Amino acid sequence: MKKFTIPAILIFSIFTFGFTGHKGGDFCGIKNTAYKEGEVVTFKVYYSWLGAYIGAGEATFTTTLERFNGKPVYHHVGEGKTYSTFDNFFKVRDRYESYVDTASLLPYRFIRNIEEGSYKKYNNVSFNQAVNTATSNNGVFPITDCMQDVMSAVYYARNINFDKYKVDDKIPFDMFLDDEIFHLYIRYMGKEKVKTRYGRFNAIKIKPLLIKGTIFEGGEKMTAWISDDPNHIILRVESPISVGSIKVDMMSYKNLRYPLSSFRDIR
Helix, strand or coil, rough: CEECCCHHHHHHHHHHHCCCCCCCCCCCCCCCCEEEEEEEEEEEEEEEEECCCEEEEEEEEHHHEEECCEEEEEEEEEEEEEEEHCCCCEEEEEEEEEEEECCCCEEEEEEEEECCEEEEEEEECCCCCCHHHHHCEEEECCCCCEECCCCHHHHCCCCCHHHHHHCCEEEEEEEEEECEEEEEEEEEEEEEEEEEEEEEEEEEEEEEECCCCCCCCEECEEEEEEEECCCCCEEEEEEEEECEHHHHHHEECCCCCCCCCCCEEEE
């Protein structure tokens, strides 16, 4: 059973959910037009029990430009941790990394180093997209075309042109996690204004199909809002969990590629 916990939901799968892709489809050959090196986005995670939301933790996503085996890559890092006041309830110290080709946005390497309560896991995956294999701690596995990992999928999805889709359309692609391929999707829900703890925004609303785990139920229970501007950064995520519910809000950013023109006013 997969262990998907509170800050980890920001890995958009955001968040530990998967997407599917098909050769020649919308998610093969996308170019990066949404972000740039030096971008940093921070989120706050709130946990609700009996109607009251309390701050549970934070997650930060960073992007740097580096070289990997002589090739230029985006090094994406997502780190999530619970606050010390929440650690006695459930302590989380998670770090996800992906080294992504700057031209194709496909990953070369994925590293997952997590501590969630008493559960710890380290996973290091190397992708050979040319011959469709993934090599992890446990061996070599066949993969499909345009394979993504948890972190690379977050940034890949930001480059979706949602104007091409109708409300209720499913947008699929594949993700490799824990030596498995998951064939899931994002459902496009249209555009609306959303009020967050940062402020009010014009937003794009989506629902990811979740992998069933110890915290999340499977299905389309999670809702996410991303900025309706060329940055497509995550603004808010809401989801029920096994006990209570969680809410995640973007709280700060720097070095975005474009002005955050979706922002309307403070809350």
